[in-house]
Amino acid sequence: GRLELKEDNIECLLSTACLLQLSQVVEACCKFLMKQLHPSNCLGIRSFADAQGCTDLHKVAHNYTMENFMEVIRNQEFLLLPATEIAKLLASDDMNIPNEETILNALLTWVRHDLEQRRKDLSKLLAYIRLPLLAPQFLADMENNALFRDDIECQKLIMEAMKYHLLPERRPMLQSPRTKPRKSTVGVLFAVGGMDATKGATSIEKYELRTNMWTPVANMNGRRLQFGVAVLDDKLYVVGGRDGLKTLNTVECYNPRTKTWSVMPPMSTHRHGLGVAVLEGPMYAVGGHDGWSYLNTVERWDPQARQWNFVASMSTPRSTVGVAILNGKLYAVGGRDGSSCLKSVECFDPHTNKWTLCAQMSKRRGGVGVTTWNGFLYAIGGHDAPASNLTSRLSDCVERYDPKTDMWTAVASMSISRDAVGVCLLGDKLYAVGGYDGQTYLNTVESYDPQTNEWTQV
Structure with missing residues (x-):
């Protein structure tokens, strides 16, 4: 019928x-x-x-x-x-x-x-x-x-x-x-470039917590490895890096609203393995390697004047350094100085233009991912010696820094080791995106809940 x-x-x-x-x-x-x-x-x-x-x-x-x-x-x-x-x-x-x-x-x-x-x-x-x-x-x-x-x-x-x-x-x-913020109000997570199986990727993908989906967004204008990324005025800045042959000082900026790229004024120094973060308006490019030597210099981008200026140098050269902002200060965590991976940590006060040494981490870490949550700084993954060193170990370890006590504490480890891992805070969880596990470049993602001290696959 x-x-x-x-x-x-x-x-x-x-x-x-x-x-x-x-x-x-x-x-x-x-x-x-x-x-x-x-x-x-x-x-x-x-x-x-x-x-x-x-x-x-x-x-x-x-x-x-x-x-x-x-x-x-x-x-x-x-x-x-x-x-x-x-x-x-x-x-x-x-x-x-x-x-x-x-x-x-x-x-x-x-x-x-x-x-x-x-x-x-x-x-x-x-x-x-x-x-x-x-x-x-x-x-x-x-x-x-x-x-x-x-x-x-x-x-x-x-x-x-x-x-x-x-x-x-x-x-x-x-x-x-x-x-606890609702999923749609936490913003989106961007994964920019990196390495796929054999070469540098130019693609950018975004992850939305509410839909739990990754979607392609755009492509960079050229291949970049070991560059820095930051968000300033709702735009994504891609800073320095290397194109496979030479180290770059160029900066490009992506506007997600208009889906357009702009070329910005270059840094004074060519840098790959640098850390980039935004503090009280300006953006900082920290350390790295210029193709010849490991750098302790730091440049600051002034968005009003549209120019780069040097600020005080760190006490130690640091390439593959992790950087983050906490309580109005810029932290530079671990990295490599040419002879070894570093445990040391220092923080920069923009008002005094001075770097101060903080307590050391328990482990040496190059290629470390760093982010902050609720007054704490987290150091995630990395490696403890250059890959040329046969005893080099990759890390799944995570430690947390409390600036009030100037102490590091071990927290739950990730499910796998991740070197050169991308990390950020999304809502009330920390996300570890991709990285290298010693055999392959990863496309997996896991998230850490600081309140339960647990990692979960995303």
Whole structure:
């Protein structure tokens, strides 16, 4: 027989087919509804699928809702949801939103739609908003908002968020579900160039946490190995490196919005194996090798003047150095000085133009990945001697530096050794991307959760 599926009979057909366990009819109805999904009806379809036990349809409708959340909250269906359903939405990490303010504004719109009835649910629902991640001025406005002023539970939540801003040194103790950013608000991770099986790669890929997918983005203008990368003014800077033959001083800049490359003024010194980081506006190019010798010099790019200037040199030449910014200082970690890999660490204060030695790591590390989280510095992977040295070992070890105590502590090791590993913070986890394990150049990724001290494959 034939069944005609139309918008006005589909719900009745699907519920009857579910009741009679007519699996082919159920499948046809679900496929029909999947094609009908729109920001104005996806919440209703999601709820209906849940009630009928249609798990595939529920999953597709839920994913559609999350993907199109900005449009969904502008529709009548959202305003008519009961508080229990609003709570489920607000608890999700997967909604596609630019920032947490969007979610708060959506909640307030929903409450005001039926203020008398919904005011009593406000504090319960506000607990699902990641208030500590809102801007301080936004929190100040909230405190004075009549909706929150007379609600003690709301005031407690606002105070918790303000403490998070006022006491940055206590943030490790103030972690909670409300301090964990939603996946779409953490930004994206870029993997730039590197080595594939035999040669230098020119490709750039980006990883989005919410979709858990890598997508190709662009290609560099030429081959580069052992270059530095940093983000400045929402643009990706690729600095120095070598093209296989010679060491480079050139700089190129990629704008992800316009998908265009610009050539920037070159550094004064040719450098490969350098570290690059942005501190309080300017970008620093640290150490490296110029093709002849190991470098202790450091250059600073001034984005306003559009020029490079030298700042104080490090105490030690460092190539394949790891760099990161912590508490307004630039840290240079490990690297190679020509005779050996280094345990030593030094930090630069831009206000005094001086480098200061810090506590040494427990292991020598060249090709080390360095990043920061919550007031700590992490040194990840690397190698302990040049590859020409037959006793050279690659490292899966990770150690953490606490600037308050000037001490390094070993934390959980990665699943495999990774030399020349790319590392960065994305949300509240550290990501170790690619690297070299002694046999092959890697395309695998793992992430570290500092709160559980565990590594997980991505």
